[in-house]
Structure formats: structure tokens, C-alpha cells
Amino acid sequence: MSSILLSLLTTIAVRRKEEFIAQTHHLESVQNQFLLTLLKTYQNTVLGQKWKIGEIKTVEQFRDRIPILPYSFYHPYMEQISQGQANILTSDPVVYLNLTSGTTSKKKLIPVTKRSRKKRQLVNQVAQGFLAEAIQKRGISLGKMLLTSSVKLAGYTQSGIPYGPVSVGDLRLSNFLYKQIFVHPYQALQSSDSLARHYVCLLFALQYPYLGVLGANFPVLALRLADYLESYAEELIEDLKTGTIAPWLPLEPPLRASLEKQLKPQPQRAARLREILKAEGCLTPQLAWSSIGCIVTARGGTSSFYFQRFPAHFGDTPVFGGIYASAEATFGVYSDLNDDHTILAINSGFYEFIPQEQWEAEQPKTLLPQEVKVGQPYRILVTNYNGFYRYDIGDVVEVVGFYHQTPIITFRYRYKGLLSSTTEKTTEYHVTQVMGQLQQEFSVPLESFCVTLSEQEIPPHYLVNIELRPGYRLNNPEYFVTRFDDKLKQIHTSYALKRKDQVPPPRLRILAPGSFAQVRQRLLDRGIPESHLKLPHISEDRQFLAGLNVEQEITA
Known part of the structure; x- marks a missing residue:
């Protein structure tokens, strides 16, 4: 069917x-x-x-x-x-x-x-047609999709009009046929708890060794999905074996009961995944589903920064925008x-x-x-x-x-997402290109980064705030910030001209582990939907990273 x-x-x-x-x-x-x-x-x-x-x-x-x-x-x-x-x-x-x-x-x-809505759906169908053609050329067959976006409304207006993120509206307003393409029940997207929603969607998806598409609104959310799979691999495999949902998971009781009725024990599939986990030491999406045809997520802008981390989790799986x-x-x-x-x-x-x-x-x-x-x-x-x-x-x-x-x-x-010590107008696109190159040059993956301006000096210094991925160390931070300066001059003419005598040298700030998780939580606490949360990579808000622990600060 x-x-x-x-x-x-x-x-x-x-x-x-x-x-x-x-x-x-x-x-x-x-x-x-x-x-x-x-x-x-x-x-x-x-x-x-x-x-x-x-x-x-x-x-x-x-x-x-x-x-x-x-x-x-x-x-x-x-x-x-x-x-x-x-x-x-x-x-x-x-x-x-x-x-x-x-x-x-x-x-x-x-x-x-x-x-x-019909106009937007028409463009989506056109994109699906292009995807089908591209996949066919590569000899890949597409199966069902794993998607963990929430379908929870933000609320209703006083006149009763529902409102919420565009992704929620797209999913809720989709017709019956499109709701059947998911590898998990549509109900699995209804949990208000992020962990519960990701866990349950992964659990249903793990039943099928031939997953077709992995979908995420933004690349960083695809990486979060991979992190959930790797962090909860043992628990997911056990639940897959028994056909149950972990009792510690914060899942609404009626929803839990409905979803558990749709689960069946999969001892053979669980045994195979346990073998992979034991042999590899982790369970990545690529290892769980070697058949993934493509990842559908946002491209352009700052996406390339996150795509550098994709191979570790998804291998060479192609990405479609x-x-x-x-x-x-x-x-x-x-x-x-x-x-x-x-x-x-x-x-x-x-x-x-x-x-x-x-x-x-x-x-x-x-x-x-x-x-x-x-x-x-x-x-x-x-x-x-x-x-x-x-x-x-x-x-x-x-x-x-x-x-x-x-x-x-x-x-x-x-357009208005600009950073200027004087009048150089550095964009997020500029700094993302630079940081992507520096990750490769120094062989050090970053959890995230954000370039801000110092508070006390006039004109202010660029503050290159970075958080390293767990287990990595930056051996030559002085040279790192020098190379940041050099590379930004190469790709941004206005910065290069004004660095001569107007813009002071940049400073590198290495933040403590978990710093950008704190920033993310602050944004969530402000009411920004998780599925649409994008950590900015430049900010003129001098208080944007206030209160974070700076382990080291170096000037170029």
C-alpha cells in the first residue's frame, strides 16, 4: 500500500x-x-x-x-x-x-x-518532482520519511484562528495522502516534549531498515536528531525488541497508549542494531539505515557550516533543499x-x-x-x-x-543582519565562509560560533566566540584568530580596507562546553519554536552571550 x-x-x-x-x-x-x-x-x-x-x-x-x-x-x-x-x-x-x-x-x-496554501503546496510538489528525477539518475529508490517536526499549535486568536510556526501549519494543513508518507504515525509528532517526540519517531523508524528520506527544517536539527539516536541507542534498541515505549519518557498518557498499540516487538531488527552498536561503538543514522536516499533540509546561507559535520553521522548521503x-x-x-x-x-x-x-x-x-x-x-x-x-x-x-x-x-x-565595528558591514555569510574554512584548516570541529562586538572599546573589537566539539582542543588559538582575520580580509573587501586603520584586531574567545546549549535554551524560553530555532552567527547585541563562561581570550 x-x-x-x-x-x-x-x-x-x-x-x-x-x-x-x-x-x-x-x-x-x-x-x-x-x-x-x-x-x-x-x-x-x-x-x-x-x-x-x-x-x-x-x-x-x-x-x-x-x-x-x-x-x-x-x-x-x-x-x-x-x-x-x-x-x-x-x-x-x-x-x-x-x-x-x-x-x-x-x-x-x-x-x-x-x-x-495551495500555491505553496504546488511549489513543494515541483520540488518533489525534481527530487524524484535526481534520485532516479543516481539509481536510488526512495522510501518513507523520518521527520520529527512538532505539529503542536502555539495557540488560537481571540476569534479562534489557529496560529503557530509555518512548519506546523504545513503539516496540519497537508491532506491525508501526504500524512501517510512518514515512517512513523502522524500522531508521533503531537508530543509537546522534544525528547519524547524525537525518541518515538526514531523508535518507529528503527523498525524499518530501508528508510528513504530524513527530513529536518534546518541542518542543525538534523544533527540534533543524530545526537538523539546516538545518545539513546541502548534504550531505543531495548524498546524495539519489546515493542514498548520507555516508561521514563515524558509522553502524554493518551498519546503513549495510542502509539504503543501501533508498536510490535522487533527482536531480530533489535539484535541486528545491537550488533552494529557493539561493533562500531555508536549508532549513527548511516549505520541504522544504510538505504537513506537523501536528507531534505535548508540549504544556502549558513547551512554549509553544519554540512561539514554531516559525514560523521550521514556518510555521503546527498542533501536536497x-x-x-x-x-x-x-x-x-x-x-x-x-x-x-x-x-x-x-x-x-x-x-x-x-x-x-x-x-x-x-x-x-x-x-x-x-x-x-x-x-x-x-x-x-x-x-x-x-x-x-x-x-x-x-x-x-x-x-x-x-x-x-x-x-x-x-x-x-x-540584509539587516550586519556587523560593523565602523562601517564595514560584515554579513553572516562572510563569517560562516571563514569559519568553515578554519574548521578544515585546523582540523577542529566547532559546536557553534557567534561573532559579536566588544563593549568597552570604541571602535569595538570583533569577538570570535567559539565552542569546541567535545573531545577536541585548539592547539594554537593565537594563529587561529590571526587566520580568521586574514581570511575575512580575503573575502570581504570593506573589512580589509577598514582593518588597515579603523577596525581593531579581532579577539578569539573560547567558551566553556555547553555554552551554546545555554544560548539555545534562552531563545526557547523566549518562546521561539524549537523547529524554527536558528542560532545567529553574528549579533550586534552586546549582551547576546552575556553570562557565559569564557575559558580563554586571545587577541590577533
Whole structure:
């Protein structure tokens, strides 16, 4: 039954991919039609009437009449929506409110309708079609997916609209067929406790030696899943043998009872896993499931830093990005394995690009997708069925090529996510590249890192805060921080120029073990959902790492 279901879903996905490829040959007409259809659909909404969008007949009129505005403009309208008022930003009823993570800015609520959900699902299907093609070329067969994302809502508005992380909404709003692709029961995602949810999902997945896909919202969460498997291997194998769930696990009683009914003792599979554990000394995902076809997780931006740790847990399993999206919009679709590039999702939104020379303008001049140039960075704007018009999410993308007529883009960093001792504007992308190279040069894996600024000096020093992986030691920290300085100069021209006489030398701070676990817990305590938690690798907040134990500090 499961193979028939997977075959059906793959057939649908491949068809959607072919339809999308056909659209990429006609970029301008597809984008124009998308915009004009959206404006007609939303012309009688409160915001549509305010801007008289029903009178707009061309793309040029749209760009002339509609201003580029931040989320703060939309906030009062979101308040009306949360109170239950209809037809505010969307003519369709709001069925869910995406809650942004708030890791790098204040939390936001984003309206989701059946229509906007359908557009996002369409891009997901296109991505699945590309994945099926890429996997087939490698001679890999895909089976069911292991995914440990929570489906717990954050709550309901006073008018009864459910809200929570976008991943929760995606899972809860998925149709019945897609909920069957998991190697574990959909119920296993309902536990509010992170350990319990991961443990139970792993337990069900370990029943099957031929797992197809491992999914995680971000690479760091895939590594956490591997850590859970390796830390609780003995307990998982024992539970697999007996067909029970460990009594010490903090699992809600009704949920425990329901899940245990679906478990069966697997003594032979448990014995095989115990042999692997004894022979290897640990149980990694690669050892537990040698058949994993791919890992689906976010690519681009800072992901490469975490991918350096993947081989130890996943071997050479390829990584697929799925879709490039946020709570507010969908931007791109990945088309191949181990590739950071995405094809602009021209069937999901109307897009504009702000060239770098216009970034400081209050109302910048924009380029259309057919006007962008390869090798250039742009801030990307979107107009979509979530109710946004010319919305600047703050993502900086680089155009790296074209798929027929359609731009191929790569996410680089968040525009306002900058670090400056003076005016050099160092990005998270810059420092992640540097730290990735230093891990290899010094053969020392990092648990995590974050570059901040010193508090007392003017101008401040860069503080390169690192935590080493357990069991590792940095033998020459003085040379490490010198190489950080050298490499940042090589890839960041503004830093190199201002380091000559304006920016003081950086300092290395080696943090005590467990430091970034403390930072992570602080963010969780602030209400950031675990499945969307991203530890920033640069921060202008001088108190971001306050209270952590610094074992050693060295100046370049």
C-alpha cells in the first residue's frame, strides 16, 4: 500500500515539475498573469480598496502606485485579522496564521488561506518532482520519511484562528495522502516534549531498515536528531525488541497508549542494531539505515557550516533543499541534490529585485526577473496570496544563472543582519565562509560560533566566540584568530580596507562546553519554536552571550 501511495504522489509531483519547466520558458507572461489575476482577486479587500488595485491594469502601474513597505505597515491589518475581521488583506477566509520564529526580529503573524496554501503546496510538489528525477539518475529508490517536526499549535486568536510556526501549519494543513508518507504515525509528532517526540519517531523508524528520506527544517536539527539516536541507542534498541515505549519518557498518557498499540516487538531488527552498536561503538543514522536516499533540509546561507559535520553521522548521503521559503512567502525551488541554487518560484508569487545601489533608498527602483544580471546580489520583493504587496522580507539573494528564461537564485544572508565595528558591514555569510574554512584548516570541529562586538572599546573589537566539539582542543588559538582575520580580509573587501586603520584586531574567545546549549535554551524560553530555532552567527547585541563562561581570550 505504501509503495502504491508513494508511486501516486511521485507521478503527481513529476507532472507538476513538467508544468513548471514549461512556465520557465515564458517568464514575463507567467509573472504578468500571476500579478493581474491576484490584483483582480483582491481588489475588494480593505487594503485593495485603499490602494484601488482594481484600477491597475499593467505591471508598470502596479510598481508606480504601490509603495514598498515593511511589516510594521501590515501589523494593524494583522490585528484586525486576528480579531476575526474578514476581507482585510485576503478575500479568502484566513484558516491559519504563520508565526515567524523571532530569532532575528520581532515575531510576526502571516495570514494563510486555502488559496495561499495551495500555491505553496504546488511549489513543494515541483520540488518533489525534481527530487524524484535526481534520485532516479543516481539509481536510488526512495522510501518513507523520518521527520520529527512538532505539529503542536502555539495557540488560537481571540476569534479562534489557529496560529503557530509555518512548519506546523504545513503539516496540519497537508491532506491525508501526504500524512501517510512518514515512517512513523502522524500522531508521533503531537508530543509537546522534544525528547519524547524525537525518541518515538526514531523508535518507529528503527523498525524499518530501508528508510528513504530524513527530513529536518534546518541542518542543525538534523544533527540534533543524530545526537538523539546516538545518545539513546541502548534504550531505543531495548524498546524495539519489546515493542514498548520507555516508561521514563515524558509522553502524554493518551498519546503513549495510542502509539504503543501501533508498536510490535522487533527482536531480530533489535539484535541486528545491537550488533552494529557493539561493533562500531555508536549508532549513527548511516549505520541504522544504510538505504537513506537523501536528507531534505535548508540549504544556502549558513547551512554549509553544519554540512561539514554531516559525514560523521550521514556518510555521503546527498542533501536536497526542497523549497526556499519563509513564513511570509515562497521564493525558489531546488532542482538537484547537493546544490544551493533555486529556480525562482514564478508560479507562487510576483517578484521584484532591488539592486545593491538602491538599498539605501526609501523607495528604491526595482528590476523585474527578466532584468537581473548573473553574479549580482539583490534584495528580493514578493507580492503573493498571503496579502503582501512588494514586500521586502530582507533576504539578499545572488543571481547565479538562468533556467531557460527564469533566474536561478541563491540565498546569501539577511540584509539587516550586519556587523560593523565602523562601517564595514560584515554579513553572516562572510563569517560562516571563514569559519568553515578554519574548521578544515585546523582540523577542529566547532559546536557553534557567534561573532559579536566588544563593549568597552570604541571602535569595538570583533569577538570570535567559539565552542569546541567535545573531545577536541585548539592547539594554537593565537594563529587561529590571526587566520580568521586574514581570511575575512580575503573575502570581504570593506573589512580589509577598514582593518588597515579603523577596525581593531579581532579577539578569539573560547567558551566553556555547553555554552551554546545555554544560548539555545534562552531563545526557547523566549518562546521561539524549537523547529524554527536558528542560532545567529553574528549579533550586534552586546549582551547576546552575556553570562557565559569564557575559558580563554586571545587577541590577533
